[in-house]
Amino acid sequence: MTWTEYFVVIILVLIFVVIFQIAKASEYVSVLKGEKKTFEQNNRINAFLMLVFLVVGLAAAWWCNKILYKKTLLWLPAASEHGEKIDTMMWITIAITGIVFILTQILLFWFAYKYQASEKRKAHYYPHNNKLELLWTVVPAITLTVLVVFGLYYWYKITGDAPKEAMEVEVTGHQFGWEYRYPGKDGVLGRQYYKLTDAAKGNPLGQDWKDVANHDDLHPSELHLVVDKPVKLIIRSQDVIHDVGLSHFRLKMDAVPGTPTTMWFTPKYTTVKMKELTGNENFVYEISCDQMCGQGHYSMKGTIIVETQEEFDKWISAQKPQYATAHPDAAPAVAATTAPAVADSVKAATNAEPKAEH
Amino acid sequence: MSNEIAVQHGVIPHEVHEHHDVHHHHETFITKYVFSQDHKMIAKQFLITGIIWAIIGGLMSVLFRIQLGYPDVSLPWLEDIFGHWAKDGKIQPEFYYALGTMHGTILVFFVLTAGLSGTFANLLIPYQVGARDMASPFMNMLSYWFFVLASVIIMASLFVQTGPASGGWTVYPPLSALGDASQGSKIGMDLWLVAMAMFVVSQLLGGLNYVSTILNMRTKGMTMTRLPLTVWAILFTALLGILSFPVLFSGFILLLFDRHLGTSFYLSDIVLGGNILPNEGGSPILYQHLFWFLGHPEVYIIILPTMGLVSEVMSINARKPIFGYMAMIASMFAIALLAFLVWAHHMFVTGMNPFLGSVFVLLTLLIAVPSAIKVFNWLTTLWRGNIRFTPGMLFCVGFVSMFISGGLTGIFVGNSTLDMHLHDTYFVIAHFHIVMGVSAFMGMFAGVYHWFPKMYGRYMNNTLGYIHFWVTLVCAYVIFWPMHYEGFAGMPRRYYDYSGWESFKHFVELNRVISFAAILSFLVQLLFVYNFFYSIFKGRKVTSQNPWGANTLEWTTPIRPGHGNWPGEIPEVHRWAYDYGKDGKDFIPQTEPVGKDESTH
Numbered sequence: 040m041t042w043t044e045y046f047v048v049i050i051l052v053l054i055f056v057v058i059f060q061i062a063k064a065s066e067y068v069s070v071l072k073g074e075k076k077t078f079e080q081n082n083r084i085n086a087f088l089m090l091v092f093l094v095v096g097l098a099a100a101w102w103c104n105k106i107l108y109k110k111t112l113l114w115l116p117a118a119s120e121h122g123e124k125i126d127t128m129m130w131i132t133i134a135i136t137g138i139v140f141i142l143t144q145i146l147l148f149w150f151a152y153k154y155q156a157s158e159k160r161k162a163h164y165y166p167h168n169n170k171l172e173l174l175w176t177v178v179p180a181i182t183l184t185v186l187v188v189f190g191l192y193y194w195y196k197i198t199g200d201a202p203k204e205a206m207e208v209e210v211t212g213h214q215f216g217w218e219y220r221y222p223g224k225d226g227v228l229g230r231q232y233y234k235l236t237d238a239a240k241g242n243p244l245g246q247d248w249k250d251v252a253n254h255d256d257l258h259p260s261e262l263h264l265v266v267d268k269p270v271k272l273i274i275r276s277q278d279v280i281h282d283v284g285l286s287h288f289r290l291k292m293d294a295v296p297g298t299p300t301t302m303w304f305t306p307k308y309t310t311v312k313m314k315e316l317t318g319n320e321n322f323v324y325e326i327s328c329d330q331m332c333g334q335g336h337y338s339m340k341g342t343i344i345v346e347t348q349e350e351f352d353k354w355i356s357a358q359k360p361q362y363a364t365a366h367p368d369a370a371p372a373v374a375a376t377t378a379p380a381v382a383d384s385v386k387a388a389t390n391a392e393p394k395a396e397h
Numbered sequence: 398m399s400n401e402i403a404v405q406h407g408v409i410p411h412e413v414h415e416h417h418d419v420h421h422h423h424e425t426f427i428t429k430y431v432f433s434q435d436h437k438m439i440a441k442q443f444l445i446t447g448i449i450w451a452i453i454g455g456l457m458s459v460l461f462r463i464q465l466g467y468p469d470v471s472l473p474w475l476e477d478i479f480g481h482w483a484k485d486g487k488i489q490p491e492f493y494y495a496l497g498t499m500h501g502t503i504l505v506f507f508v509l510t511a512g513l514s515g516t517f518a519n520l521l522i523p524y525q526v527g528a529r530d531m532a533s534p535f536m537n538m539l540s541y542w543f544f545v546l547a548s549v550i551i552m553a554s555l556f557v558q559t560g561p562a563s564g565g566w567t568v569y570p571p572l573s574a575l576g577d578a579s580q581g582s583k584i585g586m587d588l589w590l591v592a593m594a595m596f597v598v599s600q601l602l603g604g605l606n607y608v609s610t611i612l613n614m615r616t617k618g619m620t621m622t623r624l625p626l627t628v629w630a631i632l633f634t635a636l637l638g639i640l641s642f643p644v645l646f647s648g649f650i651l652l653l654f655d656r657h658l659g660t661s662f663y664l665s666d667i668v669l670g671g672n673i674l675p676n677e678g679g680s681p682i683l684y685q686h687l688f689w690f691l692g693h694p695e696v697y698i699i700i701l702p703t704m705g706l707v708s709e710v711m712s713i714n715a716r717k718p719i720f721g722y723m724a725m726i727a728s729m730f731a732i733a734l735l736a737f738l739v740w741a742h743h744m745f746v747t748g749m750n751p752f753l754g755s756v757f758v759l760l761t762l763l764i765a766v767p768s769a770i771k772v773f774n775w776l777t778t779l780w781r782g783n784i785r786f787t788p789g790m791l792f793c794v795g796f797v798s799m800f801i802s803g804g805l806t807g808i809f810v811g812n813s814t815l816d817m818h819l820h821d822t823y824f825v826i827a828h829f830h831i832v833m834g835v836s837a838f839m840g841m842f843a844g845v846y847h848w849f850p851k852m853y854g855r856y857m858n859n860t861l862g863y864i865h866f867w868v869t870l871v872c873a874y875v876i877f878w879p880m881h882y883e884g885f886a887g888m889p890r891r892y893y894d895y896s897g898w899e900s901f902k903h904f905v906e907l908n909r910v911i912s913f914a915a916i917l918s919f920l921v922q923l924l925f926v927y928n929f930f931y932s933i934f935k936g937r938k939v940t941s942q943n944p945w946g947a948n949t950l951e952w953t954t955p956i957r958p959g960h961g962n963w964p965g966e967i968p969e970v971h972r973w974a975y976d977y978g979k980d981g982k983d984f985i986p987q988t989e990p991v992g993k994d995e996s997t998h
Binding site: 041044051055058059061062063065066078081082084085086088089092096099100103104107108110111112113122124125128129132135136139140143144146147148150151154155156157160161162163164165166167168171172175176179180183186187189190191193194195197198199213214233234236238245274277278279280282284286287289290291292293295296297298300301319321322323325327328329330331332333334335336337338340 | 473474490491494563564565569570571572575578579580664665666667668669670671673677678679680681682715716717718719720721722723724746747748751754755758759762763765766769770772773774776777779780781782783784785786791794797798801802805806808809812813814815817818820821822858859860861863864867870871874878879882883885886887888889891892893894895897898899900901903904907920923924927928937975977978979980981
């Protein structure tokens with residue numbers, strides 16, 4: 040330990056001793072002054088502090104909101120359509136709970152202050168009142184019904200089936216990173232069996248090469264999505280439970296080994312647009328792992344790039360199928376047949392769109 | 398009787414004197430202080446063991462808050478103490494996660510379950526129902542010693558080379574099932590599971606005893622509707638524990654099987670670090686169901702007893718009956734019942750069927766109704782009272798304030814739509830720390846300050862109590878209020894370092910403020926600890942039998958009661974416990990027969 044650290048410890052101990060001595064002395068003083076007088080004095084001080092706490096506390100809450108609001112996502116439009124619904128629900132809930140919070144806290148500390156012990160007053164014997172009790176059973180029940188109805192309405196919208204035109208992408212978590220798989224030109228993700236996993240032989244996701252649907256599946260290192268196009272994530276885990284946390288889209292879904300999960304949404308803003316909206320030129324959509332997964336949990340990050348259809352087409356046509364990597368012998372043949380085919384099919388699918396610049 | 402001093406963990410009694418005549422068997426040092434079967438002594442044993450655990454658990458939070466608040470600072474003294482766990486004076490990730498996990502385990506189970514229920518159930522049930530001791534004093538003693546056994550094992554796990562469990566206090570498999578997945582999932586995890594199994598045994602022994610004592614050993618005239626709310630609260634708590642702890646136990650046993658016997662209850666399709674495991678067909682979600690079937694009632698096991706304590710202490714110090722006694726019981730019953738039907742709200746984002754999720758949303762938000770009833774009843778109890786701000790009463794007000802704040806945020810996370818955004822962020826940390834951490838501590842402090850004179854025949858120092866309360870209240874809000882904002886930013890919990898994240902790295906200064914407040918509030922708790930132990934020996938002596946002017950039976954016992962509580966007959970009860978301020982009388986004890994011209998309500 041350094042001298043400063045010793046110094047801090049000594050200071051702390053001294054503060055302790057001083058507080059304790061004052062407390063002890065106040066006990067002796069109370070004996071001298073008389074218990075009753077001391078009690079009255081202390082009661083007044085504590086009752087007054089109740090009022091101070093109420094006023095200062097509410098002011099502090101307002102101030103805290105002022106300095107922290109811009110650091111949250113509350114002011115920023117949600118980056119997905121689902122996220123907009125979640126934000127609406129959030130504001131409804133903030134409004135209702137906010138009103139209840141302020142009213143009840145004011146009543147609590149105001150009553151505590153106002154009804155401090157006094158010789159002049161006697162406590163009012165008031166054991167129960169059925170009407171009042173009914174009132175504060177029914178009113179919260181109705182309010183909560185409103186919240187439940189809104190909540191479930193949005194919940195079913197969000198967890199309902201993905202639209203047919205949704206793009207499918209598989210996201211697989213492992214300690215401590217994310218893998219992405221696109222279905223390729225056939226639009227079908229090939230079969231997998233975890234015992235086939237062999238990273239050394241170019242098969243980190245356990246794809247079954249006997250399934251031809253696997254031959255054109257792509258395995259890029261980044262997740263690219265198309266703006267305004269629904270995407271359905273098929274979420275898997277290879278080892279422990281992870282979670283695909285997408286704070287800007289306001290969504291989250293666990294990755295559970297043995298049980299694939301799904302989540303769909305429609306991105307609303309490209310990464311470039313978000314840089315504008317946030318005023319942060321380093322802005323990037325991040326996938327955060329939100330389920331404790333081991334000592335590297337805090338570093339388990341993925342990156343999503345939301346872009347226009349043209350940019351996406353250009354990017355995906357540059358990707359090579361994993362099958363080619365896993366079968367270097369067959370590579371010339373496969374590369375010759377499959378890779379261009381992917382590019383072709385994507386182009387064909389987006390014929391109406393203006394061509395990406397090459 | 399002698400001064401009663403608990404003697405575990407190095408607290409040595411230094412004044413044992415004057416044996417009065419109380420009609421009971423001869424006691425040796427061992428039977429009186431160590432293997433005691435007296436409910437009062439067992440209560441003190443639970444309390445002091447709980448305090449020791451609270452210091453350890455709190456210190457752990459100080460350590461990981463140092464990492465969160467000062468991620469770049471190197472503190473060589475950390476390395477002096479913790480060796481390679483704090484290499485170069487920086488808390489290492491494994492250490493950080495172990496600290497977080499053990500902080501949760503210790504505070505939830507060892508302090509706020511055993512320390513809280515163990516203390517007040519043992520102290521208050523026989524006193525307040527009018528019994529000489531528990532139904533089975535021997536089982537009661539076993540309950541404490543199983544708790545000690547669990548404590549010793551979990552303490553041992555802190556010292557094994559690979560460290561204690563580190564996968565979070567919920568120990569979700571596969572992370573907790575596979576030793577290769579994490580350092581903390583090696584021997585530390587086995588010790589954790591065995592300790593928790595012992596803990597469950599302790600809880601069941603205690604719980605069965607509490608229920609049978611309350612139901613069978615009430616004194617003459619003590620009908621169920623004359624019981625103080627503390628006893629009702631403890632009854633519901635004990636029932637929750639009895640019905641849900643065995644489920645947790647089964648979940649742990651299956652986890653042990655998966656760890657050591659090659660079963661696949663929770664394991665399927667796993668490739669760990671290139672290693673293909675043979676297990677197929679299991680589901681990690683099964684564990685979560687088993688865990689939360691206790692895990693959720695557990696939060697009510699923590700908060701219900703404090704609701705009882707607060708109702709009692711508040712009524713006494715407002716010099717007014719608790720408002721809506723029957724509504725208070727009914728709402729506790731509703732909470733206890735619903736507690737079993739909401740567990741899956743912890744699992745909205747596990748891929749669970751959305752329909753199932755919606756059922757749990759409905760049931761979860763229903764719990765807000767009885768909670769709201771209780772809050773409004775407390776507020777009405779204060780209304781037109783004549784309030785004495787003893788330290789116990791201050792903590793009651795703090796409890797209600799915290800319970801409101803934390804309860805309202807439950808409406809956010811209980812709603813699956815919002816949970817998708819807020820799940821596992823700092824919003825959740827803020828929510829549960831306020832509603833079951835700080836609130837429960839406030840309620841527990843209210844109980845300790847209030848019943849300390851009954852436990853030790855002395856008072857705690859008031860001035861220290863006031864300082865303790867105000868600093869704790871302010872710090873609690875400074876620590877947890879801003880965390881809601883971090884949650885609104887989606888900032889995930891259980892992160893060792895946020896500096897690598899574009900989305901979350903802008904909270905560095907805020908984290909520093911929070912850490913500072915956390916350390917300050919820890920130091921203030923030490924003031925309480927000092928006050929507690931000092932007052933056991935040197936506190937101002939209690940000179941009147943009923944210092945608070947309370948109605949319940951414990952205040953009809955001698956100032957320092959012996960084993961058996963009442964020297965003569967157990968008193969008979971004629972009324973409920975809340976006749977304060979009735980017919981112009983300040984208070985009317987339960988033992989006083991109902992007068993002819995007394996008004997009825």
